Amino acid sequence: MIGQLLKSFVTVALTLLIAVIGWGAYHYFSFEQRDDETRLKGKRDYLEHIETLGANLNDAPDIIFILYDDMGYGDIGAGATRPGPIATPHLDALAENGMVLSDFHSPAPTCTPSRAGYLTGRLPPRAGLPHVIFPSDSRKAFFLHTMTGSDSNIRLPAEEITLAEVLQAAGYHTGMVGKWHLGDHSPSLPNDFGFDYYYGALYSNDMAPFELYRNRKIDVPAPVDQRYLSERYIDAALGFLEQAGAQRFFLYFAHNFPHDPLSARNERLGSSDGGLYGDVLEEIDEGIGALIAALRQSGRLDNTLIIVSSDNGPWYQGNAGGQRGRKGNTFEGGMRVPFIAHWPAAIDGGEHSTAMAMGTDLLPTVLEILALPAPNDRVLDGRSMLPVLQQGTAAPDRYLHYYDGETLFAVRDQRFKYRAAAGVHYATDQMPVAFAVSQKEWLFDLQADPGESYDVSARYPEKLEKLRQEFQRKQAEMAANKRGWVSR
Known part of the structure; x- marks a missing residue:
């Protein structure tokens, strides 16, 4: 009797497994991400308008955006x-010699959505890429994306407008060195x-x-020897600066490190006293020194806006700066990241501001500078940081929204x-999976308790209600118009 029941159970389980795999395979091969033709036209119209405006590039700065991968708030x-x-x-x-923001946040606690937010000025669900993506022909892409029946995008939608596109239309020579992670095929390549x-x-x-x-061709086949990754990247960055000549340039330097696995040259x-992690960061810093030296030698350093940050908090190693959490969650340790802005021609040196800001503010900041x-057909979630960078003043009515995937967790x-x-995840070291x-x-009162250790909702019921209302307002707004399209 027991044997017959067990046999029946195994038969049902195998049948269900085969059905799930078959359904997942059908979904995998039939799924096709489609771009919005109406919004593509709006994008083309906007970029053509930027071209006709003819930005005054004589006074405009060169721009370098340096983005580390998984560098913690306290690592530098x-x-x-x-x-x-x-x-x-x-x-x-x-x-x-620049401005440091001590309350700056990445747009998401993981890499793909964070990069989408930095480049588009929109929260990751708005930008259509709220989840980490994997190589399109990989097993992880199959199981994590298609086996769940998800219709989530697998690349940055072509109708999104990036900072590079705006600057290219304005007359900049644009280049990127490093990790893209927003899609591995057209129309979503760098x-x-x-x-x-x-x-x-x-x-x-x-x-x-x-x-x-x-560009579009493989230069170094897999597997790349990552001991020389930093060296290859800085050589490419210096080559781009030389190639730009006298033209205004934008360089997006998005290093793969200190994301795991870590590698550095043998010598x-x-x-470093920080172990291999420190070796890697110090080698990258050496390359940044070479970039700065090249700018100084060309006479362009004073009018170059250099911004340095990270895509999220630290992963297995790294210093979250005493904040709660790490990469992957919406506590401060997962999203509060370092921020430096250096621009001698327009930003006073030696300044520090506690004004809060987010990576979605990058595009609006550049728009104001130029x-x-x-664009008038879509919502930008960020706002210009220029007043903060030049005056250190905080916006009194500002809110930050903390998303992981498509879920709002905090405000x-x-x-x-x-x-x-x-839910807050918990596990002991011997447990293979957290729950x-x-x-x-x-x-949390971040002024008194920056580590998010103590719930003070009973002490500040009016503040609790006000932020709860803002949380609910944002949820309703996103439910009604997640991608933030605006009728014209």
Whole structure:
């Protein structure tokens, strides 16, 4: 009797498994991401309008946006509350002679959505890419995307407008070096989204095949020897600066490190008090020093806006700066990241601001610097940081919204952070999988408790209600118009 029941159970289980695999395979091969033709036209119209405006590039700055992968808030001097074991003298010099924001946040706690937010000025669900993506022919892409029946995008939608496209239309020579991670085929490759030149990897350095592209062709086949990755990247960046000549340029330098696995040249190994992680950061800093030296030699350093940040908090290693959480969650440790802005011609050196900001603010900031209009057919979630960078002033009515995937988990103002009722993951070291333990809504006073350790909702019921209302308002807004399209 028991044997017959067991046999029946196995038969049913196998049948269900085969059905799920078959359904998933059908979904995988039939899924096709489609772009919105109406919004594509709106994008073309906007970029053509930018071209006709003819920005005054004589006064405009050159722009370099340096984005680390998984660098923690406390890993460099700009975020650390005290000197740490990792020596980054060139980054420190940029911070000492520029503006440091101590309350700056990535658009998401993981890499793909965060990069979409930085480049488009829109929260990741708005930009249509709220989840991490994998090589389109990989097993992870199959199981994590298609086996769930998800219709989530697998590349940045072509109708999105990137910072590079705006600057290209305004007359900049545009280039990218490093990690893209927004799609591995047209129409969502770097050269499709406004970059005249591209050298780098389409994915994270733990994904296969890890190969390096020069524009649309493979330059270094897989598997790339990552010991020389930093060297290859800085050579490509210096080559781009030389190629730009006298033309105004925008360089997006998105390093794959210190994302795991870590690698550095043999002569670098063991040189940092921060271990291999420190070796990697110090080698990248050396390359940044070479970039700065090239700008200084060409006489362009004073009018170059250099911005340095990270795509999210630290992963397995790295210093979250005493904040709760790490990469992958919406506590501060997952999204509060270092931020340095260096632009001697327009930003006073040696400044520090506690005004909160987010990576979605990058595009609106550049638009204000160049006196260019924003597109009128879509919502930009960011706002210009220029007043903060030049005056250090915080916007009194500002809220930040913390998304992981398509779910809103928290909202905050300058002092308080509201976290809605949600599970908080727990596991001991011997447990192979963590599980979410349900918690009620929380209110943190980040001024008194930057580590998000204590719920003070009972003490500040009016603030709790105000932030709860903002949380609910944002949820309703996104439910009604997630992609943020505006009728014209």
